[in-house]
Amino acid sequence: MATFSDLGVSKAYIKALKELNIITPTEIQAAVIPTLLGTKTDLIGLAQTGTGKTAAFGLPLLSSIDANKPQVQGLIIAPTRELVQQIQKQLFRFTKYLDEMIFAEGVYGGERITRQIKALTRPTHVVVATPGRLLDLIERGAVDISNVKTLVLDEADEMLSMGFKEDLNRILQHNTSRRNTWLFSATMPEEIKRIVRTYMSADAVRVEVNRNSLVNENISHHFINTSIKDKVNTIVMLLKKRQGKRGIIFCRTKAGTQKLTKQLHSKGFTVGALEGDMQQKERDKVMRAFRNESLQILISTDVSARGIDVNNLSFVLHHQLPEHLEYYTHRSGRTARAGKTGQSIALIIPGEMKKVLDVQRALGIKFSEMTL
Template sequence: MTTFSQLGLNKAYIKALKELNIINPTDIQEAVIPILLESRTDLIGLAQTGTGKTAAFGLPILNLIDTNMSEVQGLIIAPTRELVQQIKKQLFKFTKYVNHKIFVEGVYGGEKMDRQIKALNRTTHIVVATPGRLLDLVERGAVDISNVKTLVLDEADEMLSMGFKEDLSKILKYNTSKRNTWLFSATMPDEIKRIIKTYMSVDAIRIEVNKNALVNENISHHFINTSIKDKSNIIIRLLDKRQEERGVIFCRTKAGTKTLAKQLQDEGFAVGALEGDMQQKERDKVMRAFKNENLQVLVSTDVSARGIDVNNLAFVLHHQLPEHLEYYTHRSGRTARAGKTGQSIALIIPGEMQKISDTQKALGITFREMAM
């Protein structure tokens, strides 16, 4: 087993990692950290969520900060407010034993702009941000990204599928000559290839971890044959059997999410809903309740699930298979995190078997039928 000190990490970081119970590096950390500690380079990392990416780019970016300078030197862009908060929190924990203070600020929508502007007026070395809010602040002159030496795009494919293409292009146009760009993505659609071609060096180092495992191998995949009107009953029976387990149920629409959550609440299950029309305060409240285990199950749309990073989820249930294949990867990736195992279960109605075989082929996985 490789250790973090073999990767060349400073002792202060190793001590903080130990305290967080992070003892051995994951594949992506082992591949990426030594490169980023030793050389100034552009980097493309192909890796799923839940593989330890935050430490893979977070530790090297902290290592590059010159605390004698008060300007923003590192910029990390992520698709959702939840992910931004999570990255910021991780970086803060990593620096616990470092003897010079590294200041990290998080900016995202859904919070008062003036509060964030005030925070950015203080010394800030690293900004973690969602694209829309960052661009707003840059255009208002509230944050200066012209001296950024390292720009990280985390979950780049997610940002594009959420419609941040224009914002990202504008941000990427700033200070291209001075900086290195590190891009992490679970999939490589053409749009991402275009970003790489336009804004990154031709010599960018490419790292792919467990290349064939598009989907985490600790997840087992199942389908249940049913009918539209029987879906709710099936879900109720599944939850009845799994009262000790926690999971997420995915619906395609906001309306479907609300309806199903209500049905399950009426049946006495501790369920919360996450969907796009909710106020940010409401979303935070639901996520807190889920993290504290006051809720057993979340019912969510695809977009709302982006920030769900909770360990120990035993299952993911697909009320319907998603429109896009990469959504299947993102959905099922909510379970089996941090080395645990998990189940991904899809409810299939007549005529949908083709989708199952398409998904198997594209993602290199095998579905097993589950009898109820």
């Protein structure tokens, strides 16, 4: 087994990683760290969330920073506020034992822009940002990305499915000649291929992890035959069996999320909802409760669950299977993180079995029937 030292990571970083209990490199880390430390190159990484991408791009990015130059040299763009905060926190922890300080600032919507503008007047080497807020700051002249040597796009497919295509194009048009671009994505839709063709070098390094398993191997996939009117009772039975275990229930619509939350509340379950119209403050409150485990179950739409990274989720429940296949990948990928196992359970009503077979075929996974 390779160690971080074998990959070329310096001692100060290894010491910080050890404290974070990151000892053995994951597949993506072993595949990309030596390349990114050793050469200036563009990179395309096909990897799921939960595979250790942050250290895979974060360590080489930090190693490329000249701490004596107080200018933005690294830029990481991610789809959601949660993910931005998480990446920034990780970078901060990685640099704990360095001799010189490397400053990373996180910027995202849902917080007063004046505060972020003020924060950016301090020396900043790395900016971690959501696309919309970053563009706003660039246009106000609050952040200068002309000296960026490395641009990372994390969860690129999620950014596109959230409607950030225009914003990304406008950001990518800046200082194209002098930077390397590292793009990470779980899936490779046509739009991502177009970004690769337009903004990245033709000889970009390509890395795929677990190519055959688009969905994490530690997840077992199940379906339960039920009917529309029995769905709530089925969920109640499932949750009772899993008392003390944490999970996310996915609904297709905002209305569905609200309705199911009410129904489960009335049956005495502590559940919280995440849906589109929530104020950021409310969303943060729900996420805090979920992280500190005073809330066991989260009910969410696909879009609202973006960027959620919570360890120790034992199951994901699909109130309905999603319309798009990549949503199944994103949904089920919320469980079984960091080497743990998890279950992905879909409620199926008569006539929906074809969908299960479609998902099986397209993603190369096997569903087994679960009975209660």
